[in-house]
Amino acid sequence: MGSDHSSARERAEDLRRGVDPDALGHAALDADIGRATEAADSRQLDARCVRAAYEAIAAAGGRTDAADDATLVSLRSGAQAAADAARVADEIGAGAGGALRAAARAWQPFAVEGEAATWRVGLKAFSETCEGDAIADQQLVVRAVGAAAAAVGGDDSATARAARAFSGELQRRVDEGEDLSTAWAGAVRHTRDEAPDDVFLVVVDAVTGVLDR
Structure with missing residues (x-):
């Protein structure tokens, strides 16, 4: 229960500072997609x-x-x-x-x-x-x-x-x-x-x- 209150407070603090915790996962995913796209564009040789x-x-x-x-x-x-x-x-x-x-x-x-x-x-x-x-x-x-x-x-x-x-x-x-x-x-x-x-x-x-x- 205490951890739930702590998580809620941390989320509220993040939102107050303009940081959306939900967006962080999307940003990481976007970065992974970007790296994969770059690797595909480079077309590695064998x-x-x-x-x-x-x-x-x-x-x-x-x-x-x-x-x-x-x-x-x-x-x-x-x-x-x-x-x-x-x-x-x-x-x-x-x-x-x-x-x-x-x-x-x-x-x-x-x-x-x-x-x-x-x-x-x-x-x-x-x-x-x-x-x-x-x-x-x-x-x-x-x-x-x-x-x-x-x-x-x-x-x-x-x-x-x-x-x-x-x-x-x-x-x-x-x-x-x-x-x-x-x-x-x-x-x-x-x-x-x-x-x-x-x-x-x-x-x-x-x-x-x-x-x-």
């Missing part, structure tokens, strides 16, 4: 998705009719090494971030001969970004692509120009609210028009099909 993306790149490299042998080496051997690394990361449960990092590192030794420095610098920045982020979501991919483009910012090779064009358009579209799949496809189209590079376009175009699944 290692299988990363593995599928690199396998698609490797397959595209095998089909491409590239003009020079160095390009074929990069697309076929490099992408296959990356796909194998992503597969192992998936099988051992390393997670999406680990798969992205392992694949990028595995590709580095197979970079296109004429633009090896550009690819290696970009892939290194990509992998380091994945290593530094605890949450593997779509924003991680955007940040990693941006880091790779920034790393080759002073490079005037065709690949570097393509990377900067792609990254800038991808970030712009994501900032405007597009999901990663839509933004990625738009960035591919933009790069093809503004800064075409055969190797780069084969890589990012192959990923488009995986993101659409």
Whole structure:
């Protein structure tokens, strides 16, 4: 009985101070809903998705009719090494971030001969970004692509120009609210028009099909 009087007095005091005890539960629920919505919007990745993306790149490299042998080496051997690394990361449960990092590192030794420095610098920045982020979501991919483009910012090779064009358009579209799949496809189209590079376009175009699944 005494506790009932105490609860009534506490409620009266809360109301006097402008605090509605009933609203507190709603506020907590709203916060939980907000966090759940935010998590859903971020669309977390898994290692299988990363593995599928690199396998698609490797397959595209095998089909491409590239003009020079160095390009074929990069697309076929490099992408296959990356796909194998992503597969192992998936099988051992390393997670999406680990798969992205392992694949990028595995590709580095197979970079296109004429633009090896550009690819290696970009892939290194990509992998380091994945290593530094605890949450593997779509924003991680955007940040990693941006880091790779920034790393080759002073490079005037065709690949570097393509990377900067792609990254800038991808970030712009994501900032405007597009999901990663839509933004990625738009960035591919933009790069093809503004800064075409055969190797780069084969890589990012192959990923488009995986993101659409």
